[in-house]
Amino acid sequence: MKVSREQVAENRRRILAAAGRLFRARGFEAVTVSDVMTAAGLTHGGFYGYFGSKEDLIAAALADVLATASPMPRDLDRYAEAYLSAAHREDRAGGCPVAALGAETIRHSSKARAAMTDGLRRQIDRLSEGAGGADPETRRQSAIGSWATLVGAMVLARISDDAKLSDEVLAQARAWIGRQNGDEHNHP
Amino acid sequence: MKVSREQVAENRRRILAAAGRLFRARGFEAVTVSDVMTAAGLTHGGFYGYFGSKEDLIAAALADVLATASPMPRDLDRYAEAYLSAAHREDRAGGCPVAALGAETIRHSSKARAAMTDGLRRQIDRLSEGAGGADPETRRQSAIGSWATLVGAMVLARISDDAKLSDEVLAQARAWIGRQNGDEHNHP
DNA sequence: GTCTAAACATGACGACCGTCATGTGATTAA
DNA sequence: TTAATCACATGACGGTCGTCATGTTTAGAC
Structure with a gap:
C-alpha cells in the first residue's frame, strides 16, 4: 500500500496539524502517538516513517504551530x-x-x-x-x-x-x- | 510494622512536600506515585493508606503548596x-x-x-x-x-x-x- | 507491463504505571 | 503483658505506551 508523493506530503501536514491541536488541548504527555495518527486518519505503525520519535514530533509540531502566528x-x-x-x-x-x-x-x-x-x-x-x-x-x-x-x-x-x-x-x-x-x- | 501516630503525621507531611516539589519540577504526569513515595522515604505500597488515588494527591499537594505562600x-x-x-x-x-x-x-x-x-x-x-x-x-x-x-x-x-x-x-x-x-x- | 522500492496496516515486544492483595512486625490500648 | 490493630513492605495484576518487525499493497521508474 504505497501512496502518492502528494499524499505523503499531505499526510505529514495532517500529522503535524493533529499533533499541534492535541498537544495544546491535552499537553505533551497525555497525547499518544496512536492518538495523533488516528486523528490524522492513519494507524500508529506508519508514524516512524515520518518522525524518529515522539520527542521529534513534539519539536516539529511546536515549530509548525509557531511558524503560522x-x-x-x-x-x-x-x-x-x-x-x-x-x-x-x-x-x-x-x-x-x-x-x-x-x-x-x-x-x-x-x-x-x-x-x-x-x-x-x-x-x-x-x-x-x-x-x-x-x-x-x-x-x-x-x-x-x-x-x-x-x-x-x-x-x-x-x-x-x-x-x-x-x-x-x-x-x-x-x-x-x-x-x-x-x-x-x-x-x- | 506499625508506626507511631506522630510518625504517620510526619510521613503525610513528607509525602505532600515531596509531591509538591516533584510536581513543580517535572509536571504531574511525569511523576510516579513510586517517585513520590521514594522521595518521602517510603515504598510505593503504603501510598493508598494516605491518599485514594494519584489524582487525590495532586489536589492535596496543590492545596498544600498554595497554603504556604x-x-x-x-x-x-x-x-x-x-x-x-x-x-x-x-x-x-x-x-x-x-x-x-x-x-x-x-x-x-x-x-x-x-x-x-x-x-x-x-x-x-x-x-x-x-x-x-x-x-x-x-x-x-x-x-x-x-x-x-x-x-x-x-x-x-x-x-x-x-x-x-x-x-x-x-x-x-x-x-x-x-x-x-x-x-x-x-x-x- | 514488469520490477522495485516505499508507505502504511497489523501485530507484537518490553517497559512502566496505577492500583490492590497479602504478609509482617511494631504500636497502642486493655 | 498481651491482644488486637494498623502502617508499611513486598510483590503481583491489568492496562497502556513507545517502538519496531513484518507483511501487504501500490506508486513510480524502466
Missing part, C-alpha cells in the same frame, strides 16, 4: 483585545501554544525549546512594531511586558473555575495593558 | 523584584506553583482546579494590599495585571534557552510593572 493588528491594544477574548480562552486546541504548552516545553528536547525561544523572539519583534512610543527601547519594553501580561492572564483565566473571576481577569488585564499604552502617549 | 513585601515593586529573580527562575521545584503547573491544572480533577482558583483569589487580595492608589478598584486592577505579568514573565523567562534573552525578559517585566506603579503615584 496570527496576524498582527494595527496596535498592541487591538492585539490584546483579540488575545484576551473568551473565545481564545475556550479554544485551547487552536489557541496560543505558549499559554498552553510554555511551562511544559522546558522539560522536553532542546529542539522543542529552541523552537519556543525562536517564537518568543519573533513575537517580541512583532509586538514592538505595534507598540507606541518613539524610543525603540521603550517599544521593546512594552512588547515584552505586554506579551508577559497576555500569556499570564490567559493562564490565570483558564485556571479559574469561577466564570466571573475568569472574565474579570481578562478584562482587568486588557485595561492594565491599555493603561500602559495610554500613559505612553500622554508622556512628554 | 511567600510573605507579601511592602509594595508590589518589591514583590516583583523577588518574584522575577534569576534564583526563582532556576528553582522550579521550590518556586511558584502557578508558573510551573498553572497550565496543566485545567486537565486534572475539579478539586485541583478549585485549589488553584482559591490560590488565585487569595493572591489577588494579597497583591491588592500592596498596590498603590487610593481607589480599591484601581488597586485590584493593578493586582490582577501585575500578577498576570509576573506569571507570564516567569513562564517566558524559563522557556528561553538564551540566557541573555531570559534575563532581559525578567528585567523588562520588572520595569514594565514599575512603570505602572510609578505612573500611578504621579497621577492627580
Whole structure:
C-alpha cells in the first residue's frame, strides 16, 4: 500500500496539524502517538516513517504551530483585545501554544525549546512594531511586558473555575495593558 | 510494622512536600506515585493508606503548596523584584506553583482546579494590599495585571534557552510593572 | 507491463504505571 | 503483658505506551 508523493506530503501536514491541536488541548504527555495518527486518519505503525520519535514530533509540531502566528493588528491594544477574548480562552486546541504548552516545553528536547525561544523572539519583534512610543527601547519594553501580561492572564483565566473571576481577569488585564499604552502617549 | 501516630503525621507531611516539589519540577504526569513515595522515604505500597488515588494527591499537594505562600513585601515593586529573580527562575521545584503547573491544572480533577482558583483569589487580595492608589478598584486592577505579568514573565523567562534573552525578559517585566506603579503615584 | 522500492496496516515486544492483595512486625490500648 | 490493630513492605495484576518487525499493497521508474 504505497501512496502518492502528494499524499505523503499531505499526510505529514495532517500529522503535524493533529499533533499541534492535541498537544495544546491535552499537553505533551497525555497525547499518544496512536492518538495523533488516528486523528490524522492513519494507524500508529506508519508514524516512524515520518518522525524518529515522539520527542521529534513534539519539536516539529511546536515549530509548525509557531511558524503560522496570527496576524498582527494595527496596535498592541487591538492585539490584546483579540488575545484576551473568551473565545481564545475556550479554544485551547487552536489557541496560543505558549499559554498552553510554555511551562511544559522546558522539560522536553532542546529542539522543542529552541523552537519556543525562536517564537518568543519573533513575537517580541512583532509586538514592538505595534507598540507606541518613539524610543525603540521603550517599544521593546512594552512588547515584552505586554506579551508577559497576555500569556499570564490567559493562564490565570483558564485556571479559574469561577466564570466571573475568569472574565474579570481578562478584562482587568486588557485595561492594565491599555493603561500602559495610554500613559505612553500622554508622556512628554 | 506499625508506626507511631506522630510518625504517620510526619510521613503525610513528607509525602505532600515531596509531591509538591516533584510536581513543580517535572509536571504531574511525569511523576510516579513510586517517585513520590521514594522521595518521602517510603515504598510505593503504603501510598493508598494516605491518599485514594494519584489524582487525590495532586489536589492535596496543590492545596498544600498554595497554603504556604511567600510573605507579601511592602509594595508590589518589591514583590516583583523577588518574584522575577534569576534564583526563582532556576528553582522550579521550590518556586511558584502557578508558573510551573498553572497550565496543566485545567486537565486534572475539579478539586485541583478549585485549589488553584482559591490560590488565585487569595493572591489577588494579597497583591491588592500592596498596590498603590487610593481607589480599591484601581488597586485590584493593578493586582490582577501585575500578577498576570509576573506569571507570564516567569513562564517566558524559563522557556528561553538564551540566557541573555531570559534575563532581559525578567528585567523588562520588572520595569514594565514599575512603570505602572510609578505612573500611578504621579497621577492627580 | 514488469520490477522495485516505499508507505502504511497489523501485530507484537518490553517497559512502566496505577492500583490492590497479602504478609509482617511494631504500636497502642486493655 | 498481651491482644488486637494498623502502617508499611513486598510483590503481583491489568492496562497502556513507545517502538519496531513484518507483511501487504501500490506508486513510480524502466
